[in-house]
Amino acid sequence: MIRENVTEQGNIYGKWQITEDTWCITDGWHNFVYLLIGEEKALLIDSCSGEGNIRAVVEGIIEKPVMVLNTHGHFDHTGGNSCWPEAWMTKEAAVHAKEPFGPIHEKWFRSKPYQDYKIHYIENGQRIDLGQKIVEIISIPAHSEGSVAVLDKNTRFLFTGDEIESGQVIWIVRNQSVSLKELAQMHKMNMEKLLEFRQDYDYIWPAHNGVPLYPDRYIQDFIELDKLIIEGRQQVMEDTAGFGFPADNQTIVNPFQDYGKLCRTQYGTASVIYSESSVVYHNK
Numbered sequence: 400m401i402r403e404n405v406t407e408q409g410n411i412y413g414k415w416q417i418t419e420d421t422w423c424i425t426d427g428w429h430n431f432v433y434l435l436i437g438e439e440k441a442l443l444i445d446s447c448s449g450e451g452n453i454r455a456v457v458e459g460i461i462e463k464p465v466m467v468l469n470t471h472g473h474f475d476h477t478g479g480n481s482c483w484p485e486a487w488m489t490k491e492a493a494v495h496a497k498e499p500f501g502p503i504h505e506k507w508f509r510s511k512p513y514q515d516y517k518i519h520y521i522e523n524g525q526r527i528d529l530g531q532k533i534v535e536i537i538s539i540p541a542h543s544e545g546s547v548a549v550l551d552k553n554t555r556f557l558f559t560g561d562e563i564e565s566g567q568v569i570w571i572v573r574n575q576s577v578s579l580k581e582l583a584q585m586h587k588m589n590m591e592k593l594l595e596f597r598q599d600y601d602y603i604w605p606a607h608n609g610v611p612l613y614p615d616r617y618i619q620d621f622i623e624l625d626k627l628i629i630e631g632r633q634q635v636m637e638d639t640a641g642f643g644f645p646a647d648n649q650t651i652v653n654p655f656q657d658y659g660k661l662c663r664t665q666y667g668t669a670s671v672i673y674s675e676s677s678v679v680y681h682n683k
């Protein structure tokens with residue numbers, strides 16, 4: 400018997416309360432999504448992969464209306480959107496939000512219902528009023544086109560999606576017009592942009608692996624690593640093994656196996672997995 404919130408793999412959603420008005424929800428795929436509760440409505444930052452019924456988990460926490468917002472368009476962040484009739488994301492994120500992440504997910508993705516939710520666009524600098532709680536959108540695209548961070552000045556939390564995290568930030572060069580060095584340049588500019596808001600947050604909450612993160616160390620280390628990549632001086636590790644990532648890209652469950660040889664590089668707390676081959680993935 401399969402219960403509603405138990406996946407085919409036997410996983411179930413977990414949740415925990417971080418502050419009076421902030422919760423974290425996780426699924427069996429090491430995704431962390433966040434529920435920010437205002438006086439009038441709640442904001443769900445990302446929606447996991449579409450397994451089970453994440454809406455039932457959210458409604459088990461609060462009864463207020465929920466606005467679903469995606470940090471970017473990858474399916475492990477947008478898959479649960481369709482539990483609600485609409486979702487908010489950048490125009491660039493919307494291009495890929497209803498596609499599987501990679502070819503190995505095609506069949507599984509096609510078995511998912513409800514891809515017909517309505518998309519509303521958000522943009523850099525936009526403020527969203529949840530009632531006695533206003534969050535701000537900060538555009539930080541590098542890992543994915545259209546990535547945003549969400550700043551909650553009340554709790555002094557910054558939610559960064561996949562653009563900063565403890566295991567590895569993944570840059571798959573999918574578009575031949577953007578090189579690895581250009582991605583590193585974009586990422587460095589984004590890190591410097593987050594430093595401009597540094598007086599407004601104490602902790603970074605990424606979408607994968609360890610949470611929360613100490614901002615001063617992670618942002619500075621990522622800036623240094625970005626610089627090394629821009630200058631072509633990064634150290635390539637022996638293999639890609641790391642926090643939540645397999646040693647090589649041959650593992651059957653690895654969604655990155657179709658993107659050619661991957662490399663890991665790191666500096667201090669910052670680590671990046673990248674593919675230098677330009678692979679253009681078309682969803683067919």
Ligand SMILES: [Zn+2]
Nearest residue numbers: 471473543561
């Ligand atoms: Zn992603």
